[in-house]
Amino acid sequence: xxxxxxxxxxxxxxxxxxxxxxxxxxxxxxxxxxxxxxxxxxxxxxxxxxxxxxxxxxxxxxxxxxxxxxxxxxxxxxxxxxxxxxxxxxxxxxxxxxxxxxxxxxxxxxxxxxxxxxxxxxxxxxxxxxxxxxxxx
Amino acid sequence: xxxxxxxxxxxxxxxxxxxxxxxxxxxxxxxxxxxxxxxxxxxxxxxxxxxxxxxxxxxxxxxxxxxxxxxxxxxxxxxxxxxxxxxxxxxxxxxxxxxxxxxxxxxxxxxxxxxxxxxxxxxxxxxxxxxxxxxxxxxxxxxxxxxxxxxxxxxxxxxxxxxxxxxxxxxxxxxxxxxxxxxxxxxxxxxxxxxxxxxxxxxxxxxxxxxxxxxxxxxxxxxxxxxxxxxxxxxxxxxxxxxxxxxxxxxxxxxxxxxxxxxxxxxxxxxxxxxxxxxxxxxxxxxxxxxxxxxxxxxxxxxxxxxxxxxxxxxxxxxxxxxxxxxxxxxxxxxxxxxxxxxxxxxxxxxxxxxxxxxxxxxxxxxxxxxxxxxxxxxxxxxxxxxxxx
Numbered sequence: 062x063x064x065x066x067x068x069x070x071x072x073x074x075x076x077x078x079x080x081x082x083x084x085x086x087x088x089x090x091x092x093x094x095x096x097x098x099x100x101x102x103x104x105x106x107x108x109x110x111x112x113x114x115x116x117x118x119x120x121x122x123x124x125x126x127x128x129x130x131x132x133x134x135x136x137x138x139x140x141x142x143x144x145x146x147x148x149x150x151x152x153x154x155x156x157x158x159x160x161x162x163x164x165x166x167x168x169x170x171x172x173x174x175x176x177x178x179x180x181x182x183x184x185x186x187x188x189x190x191x192x193x194x195x196x197x198x
Numbered sequence: 199x200x201x202x203x204x205x206x207x208x209x210x211x212x213x214x215x216x217x218x219x220x221x222x223x224x225x226x227x228x229x230x231x232x233x234x235x236x237x238x239x240x241x242x243x244x245x246x247x248x249x250x251x252x253x254x255x256x257x258x259x260x261x262x263x264x265x266x267x268x269x270x271x272x273x274x275x276x277x278x279x280x281x282x283x284x285x286x287x288x289x290x291x292x293x294x295x296x297x298x299x300x301x302x303x304x305x306x307x308x309x310x311x312x313x314x315x316x317x318x319x320x321x322x323x324x325x326x327x328x329x330x331x332x333x334x335x336x337x338x339x340x341x342x343x344x345x346x347x348x349x350x351x352x353x354x355x356x357x358x359x360x361x362x363x364x365x366x367x368x369x370x371x372x373x374x375x376x377x378x379x380x381x382x383x384x385x386x387x388x389x390x391x392x393x394x395x396x397x398x399x400x401x402x403x404x405x406x407x408x409x410x411x412x413x414x415x416x417x418x419x420x421x422x423x424x425x426x427x428x429x430x431x432x433x434x435x436x437x438x439x440x441x442x443x444x445x446x447x448x449x450x451x452x453x454x455x456x457x458x459x460x461x462x463x464x465x466x467x468x469x470x471x472x473x474x475x476x477x478x479x480x481x482x483x484x485x486x487x488x489x490x491x492x493x494x495x496x497x498x499x500x501x502x503x504x505x506x507x508x509x510x511x512x513x514x515x516x517x518x519x520x521x522x523x524x525x526x527x528x529x530x531x532x533x534x535x536x537x538x539x540x541x542x543x544x545x546x547x548x549x550x551x552x553x554x555x556x557x558x559x560x561x562x563x564x565x566x567x568x569x570x571x572x573x574x575x576x577x578x579x580x581x582x583x584x585x586x587x588x
Contacts, residue, residue, distance in 0.1 A: 124350035125403035130327040
């Protein structure tokens with residue numbers, strides 16, 4: 062189903078809009094990309110496949126944004142983290158419900174949630190959906 | 199130490215960094231260039247300058263690209279080859295790298311390198327968006343990160359791992375303001391206290407307003423010449439004896455270690471190798487303190503402190519202008535200002551002032567060897583140069 066997406070950031074967000082976290086894995090050298098790219102930057106192979114990720118991981122770093130860009134103007138304060146996913150790659154994302162540094166710490170377990178709504182602020186492009194992370198109890 | 203230079207700095211100039219409401223980027227570039235010409239000897243721009251390299255991060259602020267063309271015009275050099283170089287916040291040093299290589303090739307004898315950013319006239323959220331173009335739009339900026347946010351991520355990871363505190367970040371800002379108070383061209387030529395920093399409003403936790411370099415208008419210019427012709431244009435030459443240029447991943451999330459700036463280390467190692475010097479030989483350094491945490495990380499990447507010990511260096515006060523290793527004696531990006539495209543060249547301007555004995559109150563005594571490190575994005579482009587008095 063839908064595995065004909067191109068191995069690009071657009072393809073990545075196409076899966077996000079369908080409620081799936083997928084990325085490209087190189088069949089030649091085995092490296093897992095984040096985000097997907099049409100050619101493996103490690104070995105230059107175009108033999109790639111889409112793999113589904115669990116969406117679960119651990120907070121490796123975080124910040125609380127008080128001064129946003131035009132994209133999320135009006136939504137501050139909000140937390141953004143770098144999450145180390147179970148599969149080894151890292152993914153940045155908003156942590157839902159966190160507004161102060163007391164509500165999050167390095168090592169917190171999180172899982173992905175698909176919002177299916179794009180706040181783009183004043184931008185006319187892109188129309189990508191946005192995922193977020195939620196803390197696991 | 200390398201004795202013959204890769205290229206020679208003949209002269210330099212700079213506008214004051216800060217507010218220039220009535221001027222545009224083109225006007226600022228002219229001002230910096232003219233000062234550089236005035237500081238040289240027997241340099242006739244139309245006769246002697248072979249090419250122009252312009253550094254500017256963003257064409258968005260004034261909806262004006264094609265900087266090579268407008269710079270050639272404003273410098274009175276229409277007809278000469280002129281090109282814009284962009285590596286986000288490392289554009290200035292990238293432009294210098296281009297010029298040094300043009301001169302080393304033998305095809306160009308004298309190259310004018312000018313850098314500028316004119317940004318204060320736009321809304322904060324627009325500036326924040328345009329500055330964010332230095333990071334990864336697809337997964338970082340789209341997901342709500344901002345440029346300060348990228349460094350804030352590195353700060354929380356660093357502070358957690360090495361037990362550093364927000365007060366260590368504040369110490370960097372206090373030092374750089376102390377230095378800027380002696381720099382008439384600085385945007386904020388006044389001192390501040392640790393309490394001022396810790397009490398300033400949060401931009402991207404833990405980074406507060408006074409942890410962040412400001413939004414600045416300004417331009418700087420450097421005239422680079424081959425070693426064969428340099429003596430014609432100045433009696434006070436500054437030799438470039440080491441050069442290193444390294445990239446790293448665009449996104450912070452792709453880094454091998456998000457608490458270490460590997461690209462800066464690779465660039466520095468190349469510069470130390472080509473100059474035949476070590477970190478201990480450096481008398482003063484201008485490094486890329488876009489945020490206080492960056493200066494701490496750079497102490498480690500540039501070899502001035504061991505991994506995880508950068509915050510001890512600032513805690514011990516060893517990087518003040520009159521201490522063991524003067525860092526950012528100009529005031530750094532934090533207090534001198536950060537007109538993005540100009541910054542890398544502003545660092546060279548400070549080195550030129552210091553090594554020719556023109557730095558006034560903030561003159562580092564017996565300064566012979568200097569280092570500049572200029573960085574783009576969250577560490578994705580790094581240029582390190584090492585200089586010595588001729």
